[in-house]
Amino acid sequence: METLIQLVIDGLSTGSIYGALALAIVLVNQATGLINFAQGGLAVLSAYIAYALQQTGMPLLLAVLLAIAGSFILGALVERVLMRRFERGDPDTAVVVTIGLLTLVTGIAAVLWGYNNLQFPSLFPLTGVNILGAVVSVRSLATTITIVAIMALLQLLFMRTKLGLALRAVADNPDSAALSGLPVGRMLMVGWGLAAALGAIAGALVGPQLTLTPGMLDGALVYALAAVILGGLDSPIGAVAAAWAIGVLENLVSVYVPAVGHDLKIAVPFVLIFVILIVRPQGLFGRKVVVRV
Template identity: 75%
Template sequence: MGIFIQLLIDGLSTGSIYAALALAIVLVNQATGMINFAQGALAVLSGYIAFALLNAGLPLILAILGSILISFVIGAAVERLLIRRFERGDPDTAVVVTIGLLTLITGVCAWLWSYNNRIFPSLFPNETLELLGAKVSLRSLGTFVVIVAIMGLLQLLFVGTKLGLALRAVSINPQSAAFSGMPVGRLLMVGWGLAAALGAVAGVLVAPQLTLTPGMMDNALVYALAAVILGGLTSPVGVVLAAWIIGVLENLAAVYIPFIGHDLKVVVPFLLIVVVLVVRPQGLFGRKAVVRV
């Protein structure tokens, strides 16, 4: 029983990392209708910005807050100067642009800071406590709590605020939103800025666990995209729950299904995705899109 609880807790902790990126992807999609494959690279850049501010003498909490603020500006600038030229165009072109942006940002991070592993301090103490026979890391518990708080705030943003409703309106029909007097351009910039700021949170949560490297978010991005597909693009709560499901299931499968083991555990979430897409294409928590013809 202790082993099962340990695997469950570790899976929730790992899933929280996936959830942070998945929420940023959902935020961009809700604001612009695009899937941002560069979200992981933006999170890495945010981590390096926090690392640079830390080395400049700022306390850890101020370095993280500064990174979040700078990341918001970078995200807004990327949308204004690059992405806007491809929004509402061919979706395939937009995908290629975000993949190219991922490669560019990763290369810039490697050029400025090299591929050497950098040690980034954790915001939470590196201690453990006993829970039903399992050891729970306070860092993992802190990450879990942060993601739950972000999930709630993001859900509140989209459902209960004028800004969130405006972002959704712009995503669904930018022309009608513009005719209604909404500042479409500024809303798109805000959407990308908020997603980049959320990516900064993901970066500073992941860096202490994986060490800071240009490619540290590559695997996490794959799982985050899987969580987005499984949970549904329209539901922040859904993608977080899906990320936790993925984290827990791959841990349990690695231990309790012998022919899978740790080498093939990555297959588990993708098999689950195939099943979900066949039964419920909009994801477990997503809404069906109704198109009038």
């Protein structure tokens, strides 16, 4: 029983890493209607910026806050300078542009900081606590709590605030939103800026658990995209719940299903996607879209 509890807790901790990126992907989709494949690269770049500021002697918390603010500005500039040229065109083209942006951002990080593994300092203590016989680090527990808080704030933003409703309106139908008096361009910039800031938070949370490298979040991005598909593109709660489910099921399957083991556990999210898309194409928590013709 203690082994089972330990696997579940470790899975929730790993799932929180996926969930942090998944929330940023949901935010971009809610604000622009696009899937941003560059989200992981932007998160890593912000982590490098926080690391560089901290290395100058700046307190870690202040360095992270400045990196978050800088990421908001960077995200807004990316939308204004680059993405706006493609947002009104073919969505597939815009998605390809985000893949190219991921390559560009990763390359910039590699040129500036190299490919050597760097140890990102932790915002939380590394001590462990005993939960039902399982040992969990305070850092993992704090990361999970932070993700839950961000998930709740995003849900509140999109459902209960004028800004969130404006972002959703612009993403759903920018032409109608413009006719209603909404500043479409400004809303798109805000959406990309918020997503980049959220990615910076994810980078600061994930960096201490992984070694800081340009490709640090490449694998996590795949799981995050799987979580978004499983949970629903329009549901922050669904994205986090799916990320946790992936993390827990991966751990359980790798231990209790010998035929899968550790090497093949990466297939777990893809099997889940296959099943969920057959049963519920909009995701577990997604809204079914009805189109009138």
